[in-house]
Amino acid sequence: MLDRPLLRRALVAATSLMLAPLALLPVMETAHAGGSRLGNISAATYQTNGRVSAIIVVRNTIYIGGDFTAVRPSGAAPGTREVPRAHLAAFRADNGRLRAWNPGANGSVSALATSADRKVIYVGGKFSRLAGARRHNAGAVKAATGAITRFHANTNGEVLALYRTRSRLYLGGSFTSVRHTHRKRIAALTLGGRLIRTWHPGANNSVRTIQVSRDRTKVFLGGEFNIVNGRSEPHLAKLSSTGKLLPWRRHPGFPVWQIVLTKKRVFAGGNGPGGRVAAYTTGGRKAWSIQTDGGVQTIALSDGALLAGGHFRNVCVGNIGGPQIGFDCLQVLAPRAHLLALSPKTGALRPWKPHANSGLGVFSLATSASTVYAGGVFTEINEAPQQAFVGFPRS
Structure with a gap:
């Protein structure tokens, strides 16, 4: 007969084995958990007639970029009350009204970033003209007027990611050259557009996202790549500010x-x-x-x-x-x-x-102090017509 201490230990061990898999399963929090101020009900925001791929909020302005050619007010049916906007548009954050800002690009916009003083909007995508000037896949316009700036990057492939630090603008995408210089899908420029020649890591496939640590010493890359700087680094890599590959477990x-x-x-x-x-x-x-x-x-x-x-x-x-x-x-x-x-x-x-429809769904998210914004390819939110761009106010 099994003695009582041994029986107790056996029961504890068996219970632990039964419960262990449950700890690995995702769980649901209650309605009172943190983040519950997010609302499911959407606000009356402008819509677009095509995909919204990038959103940034700068003070009282929401800038969007994507594959659209026109915007229209909330509630307007497709093809009605449209205002031309070629792949770029801006709205007031406080009341949702369309701003006059209208630089325009002749191709899709995939990434947006702002300067530290909030006076410049950097634009990345797949285009050859921006605000009426020749710019290949990357450029910059004034945040207030949409006028082109002197910034040049000129890549030979799509720019999918932008990240601005105090002194650099990082670019990621499918390109293999920047300013006629070999760069494999990742590059760093000065904020004026000069290529930083001492920073030249490379990836064997597209870089879709870039983030930089607060102290600016580490650069994180994500994408379809498997190799970075000649080493196996599937889909996520960490680099130093000098471009050296850093360990990732x-x-x-x-x-x-x-x-x-x-x-x-x-x-x-x-x-x-x-x-x-x-x-x-x-x-x-x-x-x-x-x-x-x-x-x-x-x-x-x-x-x-x-x-x-x-x-x-x-x-x-x-x-x-x-x-x-x-x-x-x-x-x-x-x-x-x-x-x-x-x-x-x-x-x-x-x-x-909240409920968005369509097979392709949501491609971009951004937040302000009062609202969460989403962009994508949807045509309905919570079963009500709302195309490609929407805001969810916090309660």
Whole structure:
């Protein structure tokens, strides 16, 4: 007969084994958890007639870029009350009104950034003219008027990512040259547009996102690449300010579309299989991850929550690895139609759940003190007509 102390130890061990898998599963937080000020109800914002791929909020102005050629007021049907805006537009943040700012580009805009003094908007994408001037895939315009500045970058491929520090503008994309100088999908320029020739790392495939640490000593890259500086660095890499590759412990098993950086965490969102959001330490140790049944194309921090947008419809229970074509959750934790909110600390799912339609969903997120903005390819929000751009005020 088993003695009582041994029986107690056996029961504790068995219980621990049964409960251990549960700790690895994503969970849902209550409606009273942090970030609950996010509202599901959308505000009356302008719409566009095509994809919104980039959003930045600068003081009382919301700048957007994408694949559209016109904007129209909330409630207006497609093709009615349209105002021409070629891939770039700006609205007042306080009342949502369209601003006169209208630089225009002759091709798609994928990335936006602002200067430290908020007087210049840097623009990246796939175009050859910006504000009436010749600019190949990257340029800069004045924030107040939209007039072109002297900034030149001129890449031979699309610019997908921009990040501005105190003295540099980092570019990422699919290009292989910048200002007629060889650069493999990542480059650094002065804020006036001069190529920094001493900084020349390279990636073997597209760089979609760039983030820089607060002390400006570390540069984080995400994208479709597998090799950086000749070494295997799948989808996420950390560089020094001199371009040297720095150690990263555990790489994502998915192409990274966006990185969000805090003092102690690196958050990554991306595709495949299905979609993923993962949190890492700044040294690359994985803290948590969640999986969706469609790609995660954008992430952002807002009011103590980590927001994600993409073309998913559900959050899955558990994580399933390995290559596959298409993806469905084996078990659904909760439905989320292209937008969701997570706890940055644990990855637990939060109650925020506005509904966006379309197969492609949400491509961009940005936040102000009072509103979360989302852009993409949707035509409805919460089953009401609203195309490609929307704001969600905090309650």
